[in-house]
Amino acid sequence: MNALRIPEKDRPLNLLQWSLPPAPMTLVVLAPHPDDFDAIAVTLRFFHQRGDVIHLAVLTTGASGVEDGFEEARTDEQKAALREKEQFASCTFFGLPCERLHFLRLTPDEKGNPRVDEANRSLVRNFLLPRRPDLVFMPHGNDSNVTHQRTYSFFRSIALEENLQTCAVLNKDAKTIAMRTNAYLPFDEQTASWKAELLRLHRSQQQRNLNTRGHGFDERVLAICRQAASELALDDTYAEVFELECFPPQGAARTIEKE
Numbered sequence: 001m002n003a004l005r006i007p008e009k010d011r012p013l014n015l016l017q018w019s020l021p022p023a024p025m026t027l028v029v030l031a032p033h034p035d036d037f038d039a040i041a042v043t044l045r046f047f048h049q050r051g052d053v054i055h056l057a058v059l060t061t062g063a064s065g066v067e068d069g070f071e072e073a074r075t076d077e078q079k080a081a082l083r084e085k086e087q088f089a090s091c092t093f094f095g096l097p098c099e100r101l102h103f104l105r106l107t108p109d110e111k112g113n114p115r116v117d118e119a120n121r122s123l124v125r126n127f128l129l130p131r132r133p134d135l136v137f138m139p140h141g142n143d144s145n146v147t148h149q150r151t152y153s154f155f156r157s158i159a160l161e162e163n164l165q166t167c168a169v170l171n172k173d174a175k176t177i178a179m180r181t182n183a184y185l186p187f188d189e190q191t192a193s194w195k196a197e198l199l200r201l202h203r204s205q206q207q208r209n210l211n212t213r214g215h216g217f218d219e220r221v222l223a224i225c226r227q228a229a230s231e232l233a234l235d236d237t238y239a240e241v242f243e244l245e246c247f248p249p250q251g252a253a254r255t256i257e258k259e
Contacts, residue, residue, distance in 0.1 A: 012232060012241070015043065015185040021134075023051030028133040030124070030155055032147040033062035034087040035202045036139060039221055040171045041094060041195050043185045043240045044137070048095065057102045057127045058087060059151055064112040066204045067211065073204075080105075082204060090201040102127065113146040116153070124154045125162070133166050140170040140179045140243060148173065159247040168245040174224055179243045186229060186236035192222055 027047055031037045037044065037056050048054055061080030066073055073079045084103055091101050104123045106114035114120050128136070136159075139145070141152030152170070159166065172179060187195075196218040200206050205217040213220065225238035232239060 012181050013183045013244075015046065015183055015242075018183075020050070025052045025134040026131055027052055027054045028128060028131055028136045029054060029056045030136060030138040030151050031056060031058045032139060032145070032151040033060055033065065034058050034083040035062070035090075035199070035205055035217070036173075037087070038090050038094075038195075038198050038202065039139075039173060040137060040240050041198050042187045042191055042238075043169075043171075043242075045094065046185060047135075053100075054096060055100045055102070055127075055131055055133075056091065056096060057104050057124075058084075059104050059106050059124070060108065060112075060114055060147055061103075061105060065208065067208050070204050070207060079204075083202075086202045086204060090198050093198055093201060111146070114150050114154075116150060121154055121158070125158045128155070128158060128164070129162060132164075135167050135169050137169045137171065139173045140176050142177045142179055143173060144175045144177060145173070148175070160249075164247050166247050168247070170243045170245060172224060172228060172241045174220060181228070181232070181241045181243065183242040183244050184228065184232060184234075184239045186234050186239045187225075188236055188238070192225070192238050196222060 029037050029044065044054060062083045063076040063079035066079035066082060068074055071082060073082045088098070088101065091098070104127060106120040106123060109115045136155060138151050138155060139148040141149055143149055155168065158164070169183070170179065172181070199218040199221055200216065202217060209215060209217045209220055222238065225240060228241040229236055229239040
């Protein structure tokens with residue numbers, strides 16, 4: 001049995017200095033939308049290069065994030081297919097095997113967010129439980145994006161109900177309201193260029209951000225990482241930052257046993 005220990009520290013933990021069990025660990029990424037995987041790609045690449053096994057579940061199609069007519073996509077079905085194609089392209093660039101990329105396509109409500117119902121919850125549960133993940137990555141639940149909120153809520157309710165022994169690694173996003181930063185992974189300009197290239201493969205999001213914000217999706221995400229590194233007073237220019245939440249939440253929650 002290997003123990004994955006989350007150290008108690010007053011200062012945020014540099015993930016590069018985390019004492020980890022030997023690879024392979026099993027990691028699950030619950031991405032509310034296509035591209036949420038890419039927002040934390042540097043951290044995921046660290047684990048991937050270590051030899052850990054990553055499984056990606058994209059929960060929704062993200063069709064509402066595509067401008068009408070972009071690359072001739074006008075219907076929700078066309079926009080969903082476009083975004084899934086973009087996610088395939090980015091995962092290929094990343095090096096994630098295609099069999100570890102899954103589209104759950106949760107049923108949306110009238111506003112395009114996943115319905116809070118047992119059918120959707122079962123899809124998430126059925127993805128999580130057979131994989132017995134050591135770490136589960138997703139955006140922080142304290143976020144103005146409803147799909148981000150519901151992704152975290154689905155996960156947390158399942159983790160508590162099923163008594164999962166795992167650790168949620170909750171990342172800061174452009175719409176995160178507030179979070180406790182207790183882990184980070186720093187990176188430099190060369191790595192930022194790699195991440196920017198990955199993000200630009202989400203062409204619909206790159207163009208939408210250029211049209212509506214005057215800067216690309218790549219710059220929007222990297223700006224968050226620059227700000228995080230500055231707030232932590234790091235020597236590196238960029239950092240992906242996280243809050244760690246372990247399950248079960250009482251007592252032994254700080255130690256996860258891995259067979």
